[in-house]
Amino acid sequence: MGDLYRLDGGGDTLVLQQTAGAPRLIYWGEPLTHDLAGAAALAERVTRGTIDGGEVFDLFPEAGRGFTGQPAFECHRDSGDFVTQLEPLSAVQDGQRVVFRLADPKAGVEVAVTVELDQQSGVASFRSRILNRGPTPLHLDWAAGALPLAFDDLLLFDGRWAREFKTSRQRLPAGMLVRENRTGRTSHHSPPFMVAGEPGFSERNGETLGLHFAWSGNHRLLVERMRDGRLQAQAGEFFWPGELTLGEGEAYETPILYAARSSTGTNGLTSRFHPFVRTRILSDRLAGKPRPVNFDTWEAVYFRHDLAELKALADLAAEIGAERFVLDDGWFKGRPNDTAGLGDWTPDPAKYPDGLTPLVEHVQSLGLAFGLWVEPEMANADSDLLRRRPDWILGVAGRKQPLGRNQYVLDLTRPEVFENIFEQIHALLAGNAISYLKWDMNRDLTHPASGGRPAAHRQTLAVYALIDRVRAAHPGVEIEDCSSGGGRADFEMLKRTDRVWLSDCNDPIERQAMQKAFTIFFPPEVMGAHVAATADHTTGRRASMDFRAMTALFGHMGIEADVRAFTDSERAALKRWIGVYKTHRALIHSGRLSRQPVSDPAALAFMIAGDTEALASYAQLQVRANVSPDPLRLKGLEPDATYRILMLAPAASPTASDPVLVRGEAVQASGQAIARTGLPLPPLRPGSVALFHLTRMDQDP
Numbered sequence: 195m196g197d198l199y200r201l202d203g204g205g206d207t208l209v210l211q212q213t214a215g216a217p218r219l220i221y222w223g224e225p226l227t228h229d230l231a232g233a234a235a236l237a238e239r240v241t242r243g244t245i246d247g248g249e250v251f252d253l254f255p256e257a258g259r260g261f262t263g264q265p266a267f268e269c270h271r272d273s274g275d276f277v278t279q280l281e282p283l284s285a286v287q288d289g290q291r292v293v294f295r296l297a298d299p300k301a302g303v304e305v306a307v308t309v310e311l312d313q314q315s316g317v318a319s320f321r322s323r324i325l326n327r328g329p330t331p332l333h334l335d336w337a338a339g340a341l342p343l344a345f346d347d348l349l350l351f352d353g354r355w356a357r358e359f360k361t362s363r364q365r366l367p368a369g370m371l372v373r374e375n376r377t378g379r380t381s382h383h384s385p386p387f388m389v390a391g392e393p394g395f396s397e398r399n400g401e402t403l404g405l406h407f408a409w410s411g412n413h414r415l416l417v418e419r420m421r422d423g424r425l426q427a428q429a430g431e432f433f434w435p436g437e438l439t440l441g442e443g444e445a446y447e448t449p450i451l452y453a454a455r456s457s458t459g460t461n462g463l464t465s466r467f468h469p470f471v472r473t474r475i476l477s478d479r480l481a482g483k484p485r486p487v488n489f490d491t492w493e494a495v496y497f498r499h500d501l502a503e504l505k506a507l508a509d510l511a512a513e514i515g516a517e518r519f520v521l522d523d524g525w526f527k528g529r530p531n532d533t534a535g536l537g538d539w540t541p542d543p544a545k546y547p548d549g550l551t552p553l554v555e556h557v558q559s560l561g562l563a564f565g566l567w568v569e570p571e572m573a574n575a576d577s578d579l580l581r582r583r584p585d586w587i588l589g590v591a592g593r594k595q596p597l598g599r600n601q602y603v604l605d606l607t608r609p610e611v612f613e614n615i616f617e618q619i620h621a622l623l624a625g626n627a628i629s630y631l632k633w634d635m636n637r638d639l640t641h642p643a644s645g646g647r648p649a650a651h652r653q654t655l656a657v658y659a660l661i662d663r664v665r666a667a668h669p670g671v672e673i674e675d676c677s678s679g680g681g682r683a684d685f686e687m688l689k690r691t692d693r694v695w696l697s698d699c700n701d702p703i704e705r706q707a708m709q710k711a712f713t714i715f716f717p718p719e720v721m722g723a724h725v726a727a728t729a730d731h732t733t734g735r736r737a738s739m740d741f742r743a744m745t746a747l748f749g750h751m752g753i754e755a756d757v758r759a760f761t762d763s764e765r766a767a768l769k770r771w772i773g774v775y776k777t778h779r780a781l782i783h784s785g786r787l788s789r790q791p792v793s794d795p796a797a798l799a800f801m802i803a804g805d806t807e808a809l810a811s812y813a814q815l816q817v818r819a820n821v822s823p824d825p826l827r828l829k830g831l832e833p834d835a836t837y838r839i840l841m842l843a844p845a846a847s848p849t850a851s852d853p854v855l856v857r858g859e860a861v862q863a864s865g866q867a868i869a870r871t872g873l874p875l876p877p878l879r880p881g882s883v884a885l886f887h888l889t890r891m892d893q894d895p
């Protein structure tokens with residue numbers, strides 16, 4: 195039996211065993227008090243009917259060691275060599291991290307597999323580093339994080355533009371299920387996350403494992419039932435042919451595969467991922483920093499930028515309660531629509547004859563911070579930049595490529611392109627009082643080639659480097675991560691951004707569903723959520739102000755509409771809801787979010803609980819199932835504590851026979867009663883929300 199390595203964190207123990215090859219994960223669950231050897235003995239399996247001794251399956255399965263499933267690592271040399279048989283060199287534990295070094299001198303390959311368990315949250319990270327020790331180029335075909343799965347009930351994520359974070363459930367039949375993304379961004383259709391759990395797991399119940407592959411380029415996520423019945427999940431970068439070649443002494447490091455487990459369904463995963471994101475991904479930079487109410491100009495004016503109009507919008511936005519004014523697309527040189535201008539990051543002299551200063555100063559005089567939309571990775575052919583340097587794009591010389599939103603991707607792997615774009619953004623930030631960038635990215639990388647070679651991997655690293663450089667030069671500037679809505683939402687982007695624009699769809703019916711999926715991994719303070727026009731601009735569906743506002747309330751709230759078009763009473767209602775957001779944002783952005791299962795399939799409920807108070811929403815999306823709605827049974831409060839419950843919305847019912855709570859009066863009840871008996875709900879129409887505030891009575895606030 196090989197040496198055992200134990201990591202503890204977030205109330206879990208994870209045990210790794212050194213084998214004749216890569217380490218094996220032999221235990222991950224509730225704290226093990228002493229019995230590591232016992233766990234190791236139990237981790238053995240009967241293996242007959244395949245190759246002698248069974249197939250070696252560990253955290254880095256290799257074909258060269260007799261593994262016939264999908265290996266975690268595939269490489270070759272021009273000589274034809276492709277077999278590796280890694281053997282352990284060393285294993286070193288340093289606190290929460292173990293690094294296993296493996297080598298195959300004959301193949302000229304060295305690998306370091308690093309496993310880390312976050313002490314506070316229990317989220318684990320898996321990452322490998324592959325080093326070419328040989329004298330000839332080593333071509334990497336695949337290099338992934340591989341994890342054994344105990345169960346095959348899968349919660350998968352897909353979507354599209356304006357319908358991000360869609361989920362589906364499926365059991366894995368024989369063979370492999372592959373989710374592949376070749377768009378060069380995290381993608382709308384295949385975000386790199388997944389949950390695998392015991393059959394029938396739910397938000398509240400069941401063993402689950404949540405995976406999040408932190409990479410903003412191409413990827414492949416796969417789940418395989420191997421021929422001997424065992425299950426594995428893998429996540430790695432998708433490489434174009436010949437994309438990743440290591441010269442002698444060169445190394446490749448995989449992106450990090452983050453994973454968390456829970457015995458209490460997807461809410462259990464959330465209770466690990468949210469604290470982890472707050473402390474380890476965002477490095478606490480949003481902690482205690484109220485998320486200002488954004489006013490975004492996009493859906494108010496699109497490309498029609500008129501200074502007087504924008505000032506008037508800012509005035510109204512300030513009056514309603516906005517705290518940050520974000521000037522969206524349309525402000526820069528030669529940008530009448532989306533066919534021109536990208537690449538030239540100076541104000542359009544026709545729209546802004548005196549630059550941005552008059553608008554910035556006006557906005558600031560109202561007490562609002564100023565933010566600006568940019569799309570630094572892109573250029574239109576109709577721009578000074580590409581007229582001067584048409585060769586600065588990613589692509590293959592002499593080959594046509596389709597455009598995406600009429601634009602090209604700039605080749606940021608070339609230092610001169612990188613420098614030019616950095617200098618332009620730097621000059622903008624240095625020359626104007628801009629404290630926020632909405633950093634957009636609106637097309638797929640269909641021809642990600644540089645210098646005649648595939649460059650999607652290098653481009654992704656260059657994007658990270660560009661954002662990092664901008665941040666380092668302007669540490670006070672917050673950055674919003676946008677990619678045609680939520681096309682680049684992942685933990686690696688979030689390390690260097692402060693907000694994710696979830697979707698270009700602001701229809702609250704769609705948003706409720708997206709928020710349900712997104713919040714499995716991401717906390718509400720990074721979820722951009724705006725109140726838009728009555729009729730959503732992507733669905734055309736109309737929704738009440740209360741429904742729109744209460745949906746946005748559970749994220750980083752903002753406004754994105756021509757507020758002049760709202761009636762006085764709509765503006766007054768929005769102002770009230772922004773007041774509610776400001777009152778409760780400290781709770782919303784630091785509390786424990788849970789998705790609360792409800793019996794009505796046409797409804798969704800959330801709760802965010804802090805130590806002394808909680809907010810709960812119940813959204814009726816379609817016509818309710820019952821005349822008398824089932825109560826909202828909120829789980830996750832202190833069972834023995836007493837709470838004062840108040841229904842904040844809808845307006846109190848005047849009907850004397852309705853429950854006291856629904857009539858707008860406060861009720862006191864224990865956490866236990868709230869969980870078991872539940873809160874009576876008002877008779878909600880489709881497209882409306884009930885909102886409850888709960889205050890813990892037996893504690894000083």
Ligand code: GLA
Pocket residue numbers: 492522523567634636676677678679695697698
């Ligand atoms: C993308 C974004 C929108 C908006 C437009 C501007 O579609 O997702 O929010 O910024 O670009 O062109």
